[in-house]
Amino acid sequence: MPKGPLVRRHSLATRLTHWGWAISLFFLLLSGLQIFNAFPSLHIGQESGFDYDNAVFSIGAEQVQGEWRGITRVFGQSFDTTGYLGLSGESIPGLKPGEFRAFPAALTVPSYQSLALGRSVHFLFAWGLVISLAAWLIFSALNGHLRHLWPSLSDLRRLPADLWDHLRFRFHHSVKYGPLQKLTYALVLFVALPGMILTGLCLSPGFNAAAPWLLDLFGGRQTARTLHFLIMLGLVVFFIIHIAMILLAGPINELRSIVTGWYRTDAKGEHHE
Amino acid sequence: MNDRRKFLLGATAFALSGCEILDGAGKPDSLFRPVFGASEGLTHLAQRGLIGDALAPEYTEADIRQGQRPNGSTNPETAEYLALRDGGFRDYRLRVTGLVDRPLSLSLADLRQMPDRTQITRHDCVEGWSCIAKWRGTPLGLVLEQAMPRLAARYAVFHCFDVAERSLSGEVAYYESIDLMDAWHPQTLLAWEMNNKALPIANGAPLRLRLERQLGYKMAKYIHSIELTDTLGLLGQGQGSYWADRGYQWYAGI
Structure with missing residues (x-):
């Protein structure tokens, strides 16, 4: 395939902040699952129902016909998740069925159960996320990156064609982001990440006093906790697609651009702009 | 666990390969x-x-849909506590000591005779759950006003009846502390009533703290005495509270 010129695609600010929130989100996810393990169910409303049922999701362990099983419930629907969720780790027949924990050791920081350490890690990297996102927003507003990223009307018009190209694994390498890319990044940066920060803050009884409107916005503290979890799932899905796209579009070139800034574009005529 | 599962979990662990680095x-x-x-x-x-x-958000009677879930100690068993409990807490005296000009010794009746406050608030446990209940009690600020804290006083320390830990080195009774900014806050109560009934033993009878802008572990139950101090370094292992000494945040607003 004929190669086009090397272009400087990402500014230093974009690259630094990208890795800032990438590392932060990694630890936020794993420490978040640790925190979830301390009370592994999600509810709708202000409070968690103990005398009534307002749970929409839960992970636990139950005895089924004398045998311990990991059970995950979604909207009342039960799934046997032994080995992954609810019950995982080494089992010794006749002695112990495994470890009773919602998310397994491989998915939590620290790997053992510690709500205290999980919280310390979570809040440390929450600052990492907030600071890198704020820095990115300021630099991007100043250097024009924000304008490039924001999906325009012509982007929306080109969206169906771009989507079709992606489905056929035809990727374009241009200095500019494609319409689907712009839309996805905008969704992550302006909806998912701020949503994550706001629903997280809504779990703070201190912050509730400062901004009670946030509780009304999200429909109560326990709903906010459920949303915090749902947006996390959305970000995990984004991460998987993000990595898949990098692998499919040429991992060396893509990685070079987010590390050094330099990106090999397609030869002229290769892309239809 | 079968091999496929082991492989999948192993592959996930490898992909993330970070879960043990902070162990x-x-x-x-x-x-x-x-x-x-x-x-x-x-x-x-x-x-x-x-x-x-x-102020922390307050709720209405309609929001009280269940009892207050008790957590931590729910039934202290020290001889001193049992004797008070058997007497219906008639002999209970809340002692306010330390850096105050007028040390106090108040019975439950004394506290009830003071102006009180009722609030329906949401209790958030550090584990993640929440529960709404109605609390009635004496604002801590009014008690402090009587005790007249000295200028050097910075913290109110709560010594409790319940033994939170038994180890070879002895028993550790629960202890907690707040700064005076929180102590003077109008919603900070020494609560003696919950959901229109005398405070149940499981929830901290005869007297517990309500500190609505922080997490549940800050709200000391079974209060034995309150001590005003200028430092938290001498308390427990020096972090200011039973749970702070065990890796949790002393200021538990989130």
């Missing part, structure tokens, strides 16, 4: 400790700045 960070001599300390200091500062004197 040592819980140790007191870990290099991460000062980093966490700095981050928690920043969190404390940010919350103090944002929250100020704001």
